[in-house]
Amino acid sequence: MVLLENDGALPLRSKPGNIALYGNGARHTVKGGTGSGEVNSRVLVTIEQGLEAAGIQVTTKSWLDEYERRLRNAKQAYADKLEAITKERGQSAAVLYYLGNPFKDPRVQAITPEDVRNSDADVAIYVLARNSGEGKDRTLEEGDYRLAEEELEAIRVLARSYDTFIVLLNIGGIVDTTELRRIQGINAVMLIGQLGNVTGYSVADALLGLTIPSGKLTDTWAASYSDYPSSDTFSHVNGELDDEYYKEGIYVGYRYFDTFDISPNYCFGYGRSYTDFSLHTLDVTADEKQVAVTVEVTNAGKLYFGREVVQVYYSAPAGEVEKPYQELAAFAKTKRLAPGESEVLTVSFATNAMASYRERDAAWVLESGTYYVRVGNHSRNTKVAAGIHLPATVKTVQLKNLFHDEDEVREIRSEGRKPYSYASEPMEKQNAKIIPLDPSGIDCETAAYQSDRPVYQDNRPDVRITMDEVRSGSATPEELVAQLSVQEMAELCVGTAREGSSIIGASAGSVPGAGGQTFPLAERGISSLVMADGPAGLRLQPHFRVSKDGELLPGGEMFGDNINPLPEEAPEGAVDYYQYCTAIPIATSLAQSWDMDMIERVGQIVGREMRQFHVHLWLAPGMNIHRNPLCGRNFEYYSEDPLLTGKCAAAETRGVQAYPGQGTTLKHFAANNQEDNRMFTNAHVGERALREIYLKGFEIAVKESNPLAIMTSYNLLNGMHAANHYELIQSVARDEWGFEGIVVSDWYTSMKLFAGERKYPISSSPLCIKAGNDVQMPGCRQNIDDIIAAVDAKEGEAEYPITLGDLQFCALNMIKVIARIP
Structure with missing residues (x-):
């Protein structure tokens, strides 16, 4: 709170x-x-x-x-x-x-x-x-x-x-x-x-x-809605729902308010207590690998205990690319401090985390100049603690520009705008300890991108390989995939719902009320993955009824206020079951704790219940950025800041995945920041803004917690549906970040349920396979038929042809994850 x-x-x-x-x-x-x-x-x-x-x-x-x-x-x-x-x-x-x-x-x-x-x-x-x-x-x-x-x-x-x-x-x-x-x-x-x-x-x-x-805000609360840079064009505000232009670029939340000197009602990171705290920076050290800030926090009150959050920001030097006034670099929360009690915290972050993405080089770059390290307890109460001087510009990661947009967005610029400041800031900079860095000591990584996907040949035709052999180590997942038919792989890569079999959003047969499940290949010992909604706990059907023969009876399905009641009279021998789950705090409230240990413990609550109810993938955490306060789903997401978002998602994932066989599904990947016309809106986002704001949280969570799954979003991204976006799914998530799990579509992404007279079509089922969107949920017969036709098509016959290797790749990802389920 x-x-x-x-x-x-x-x-x-x-x-x-x-x-x-x-x-x-x-x-x-x-x-x-x-x-x-x-x-x-x-x-x-x-x-x-x-x-x-x-x-x-x-x-x-x-x-x-x-x-x-x-x-x-x-x-x-x-x-x-x-x-x-x-x-x-x-x-x-x-x-x-x-x-x-x-x-x-x-x-x-x-x-x-x-x-x-x-x-x-x-x-x-x-x-x-x-x-x-x-x-x-x-x-x-x-x-x-x-x-x-x-x-x-x-x-x-x-x-x-x-x-x-x-x-x-x-x-x-x-x-x-x-x-x-x-x-x-x-x-x-x-x-x-x-x-x-x-x-x-x-x-x-x-x-x-x-x-x-002891909570701190994870968003900027403006004095007027019009102060938000996306205020006039967001979603329905301007009546345009087909195309959303992210004209603010990197200037989201406090990055905008600080850089353009706009005073909010409540700033990012703000939160009072029943007591007062003093922060004293004892030391700042830095080298080419890491920056460490040591801060003494004292409860200066006389009556109440409390906890404080130390927030460390950095201000990058002006250079070729625009820089915000400051950006969150790291944070830490004290233990419970009694009146007069102190605690010394050391807050550290990687030196290369201060890099910016420079599109001209398609690289993360530390531009030359002095990087000022700031310490405080909210974004409008930071003091310069040290300067880190880099005499020459260096690259830290060499990538490719992957998100070209034919309809390029014109981003706002801060040139000529005076940023927020305070009276003592010039003197703090003048007196700051300056730490020199050696540019030659800063390494540059180069991403390796996938080339054509291989086709696996069956080299063991005399042995019928099943999942048992894979789990025992007597066969590899690749050898199992090589024996699967196109039909089997298409079935594996499409959920089990098919048309007309379930209520929207609850299409799992084995766990009533769960969001869906994948198709089992029983003869191969490949079981279903059961997926349940989140991210405030498991959303399951609370009451269901089973016949004396074990058949699930109709009734009890629900989605919010839409309920299909159970019949008053139960058949003879029928048994009633109940699945009540813990509703944990919403994501924004969790993030406001700034307490990663607590969030990990909350994840353990969900992981235990997943095991109890036989759910394998939790369709959470939601981690889209709070770009605009009117997004109807902001409560499911953590913050306007990508670092805090990524850290929270990583902590929650570690908690859930402490239980082998249970996993999280990071969503919605990516730029899912509005709900109106969500399946057909085209998010036009610049490459730098994508990488620094909208993808960064996902990157942190993938690298720090190794989630079992990622869910693609409904929207188009620069003209391509996220579920069909090869560069997003393969080049970024897998090649650049090293993601090793499965990619799941959002529900009905490539189904004609929502199709109609619209500017943009629904996503393509074959293109999901081409992009590496491994499984399409909840699934329909047409998805399977379209995949098979695209693999078997002769040249020129299919609008979106795919190779056998493309389909084997997705099926292989599925098998590798299913093999991790006890």
Whole structure:
């Protein structure tokens, strides 16, 4: 949780007997967003329940009851709409409606003088909740990004009516806080986020000081939406959904606000505590390999323990390529410090991590000049700690430019703009310790790119090779692939759903409610990989029924508010099963901890449940960049910063994969930053912006945690669907980063379910194979037929011909991962 404002009201020093509780999130607390990020947990502890469990009397039951009545009526009307669509057009149509037209909470009723008098309380809390989800971007309307007038008026009434008034933000994405900050009488504002199914207990502990909020923002909260550089063209804002131009280039989040000197309401990395901390940089050392910063952190308060985050940034010298004012290089979080207690942390990062991508050279380059190392506890509170001087420009990694766009985006430039600064900065630079580097001591790696894929020949025709031989070591995966027919490999590379067999988003047969599974080749001992949605925990069907003969019976399927109920009468001998899962905090809330050890432990929760429910791949973590606050799926993603994003995803992956046979699926690869028209929007992104912002987090996670899978995104990238993008999947992920797992498509990527009159077509099934998108989910018969036809086609017969080697390559990747499943 992130404490945004506090005049000393928090923590509540003596437990109040009564609290007046208001707001749409008080009784109907949002544990996480909708769509694939939803988790069907057994219970949800609301803010109201959490306070009552802590021994506090909530005295505004009548107000909460009235809002509940409004909410119940609104939800019933919405359910009736879904039911009518289901009857008329089928369940899949209802799910599509649900995705494109999510339920919206009704407006809150007024808080009357009678409500205040009857509350018999000196302390009031208003819980402002927002929900969002897959398939729909947020809007600038009141009640979404902007606070509704009813909300603002309720907050004004409470601010002048109670001695202590606290606002809690139960949200998954940024809301406009400018009007909120203008209201006099608010004593504290805390971003509680969406913390999973025990949110209420966690919040009560924080309010009472049993735990101390130590979260830091992972995004920049602007004073005006128009301050974001993508504000005027994002998604539906300009009415253009086919093409999205990333004109801001590398200037995303604090990189933009700092470089163009725009003051936000709350800056990146910001977060208060119930105590104060002092940071003292003891030393900075550097050589051609590593930079290390040693910082002493002291709890300077007198009453409360707490934890602080040391954030290290660097400012690269101006050169041929533009540079942001500063960029996050590393961070570390202290242990719990008592008043007066200190801890010394050493925060380090690779020297070549300060390189920029220079398109002219198709290389990562450290340009000559002085790199200033900055230390602080948020992006607008950093001090120059040292300078690192490089007398000559050097390359650190030699690559190829891979992302040419015929419709080249015109990026903004900072030339002539004065960046953010502060009074002591010039003197800090003048007095800084300068550390010289020897350019000849900095190595340059050169990527090796794959040439034509080999065709494996069956050299053991007298032996029928199965997965058992591969696992035992008596045969190689290549020898098994060489014996598979084109039909078998096509089946292996397409999920099991086929047409019309399941609800959208839940197409696994062996684990009801799981997202899907791959096709087993029983005669070869190749089993299915079962995949379940995330990234706030496993999304499974909570209740299903099996006949006495072990057959799964219909009913109980659900996707958000779209539910196919179980029949009231169960067949004789039928057995009911339950699969309730833990809803962990949303990704943004996890990232706000800046605590990688904790995030790894959270990953272990998911890994244990995957083993319990027989799920192999978790379709998470989501790690797209918070490019714009209106992206409907930002709650599933960590941050606007790629370094923090990559570190979080790596930690969560290590936690999940501590259990052999369970793996993560990094998604959505890549540039999936809007939900409206998500399957057909073309993201136009410059090569440098892609590599430094939108791909960097994936690179960090791949190199630091070796995930079992990556999921490609729906969108096109510079004119090519991500699932068909050879350069993205093969050249970058596999050749440059060394990724060794499988690549999975997002659901229905190359199926005609969503096809229609659009500027861009759906992705191609054969091109998925050509690109190395190993398995297409959830799968249909047409996918298989298209793959077989493309392999067998004579010259000129197929629009997108593929070789036998292409198909063997994807099948081989599948076998290698399946072989790792116990």
